[in-house]
Amino acid sequence: MVEGIRERYLDKKFRDRSWSDVARAPISAINGVSEKDGVFLQRAFNINTIQDLAENKFVRVAQTIIALAEIERAR
Numbered sequence: 001m002v003e004g005i006r007e008r009y010l011d012k013k014f015r016d017r018s019w020s021d022v023a024r025a026p027i028s029a030i031n032g033v034s035e036k037d038g039v040f041l042q043r044a045f046n047i048n049t050i051q052d053l054a055e056n057k058f059v060r061v062a063q064t065i066i067a068l069a070e071i072e073r074a075r
Contacts (some may be wrong), residue, residue: 023051 006015014022014029024028027050028038041047047056 023054024049026050027053 010022010032011029014025017025020022026035026038027033027041027047028035029050038048045056045058047053053059066068
């Protein structure tokens with residue numbers, strides 16, 4: 001399954017790297033995120049790497065809201 005993640009979500013040049021290296025890679029290493037998108041995210045939110053994106057407070061707030069909405073719907 002982990003290798004499926006590499007094939008599905010990572011740009012080809014990052015698929016053979018360690019997960020630690022991938023975490024430090026620019027967010028354009030994710031399929032569908034262009035270098036232009038990366039520049040926008042850097043300017044808007046100071047996001048430079050995949051790790052920065054994953055740890056971004058706005059992303060975490062959004063994930064929390066979605067999780068709470070799913071719990072609410074399950075009731």
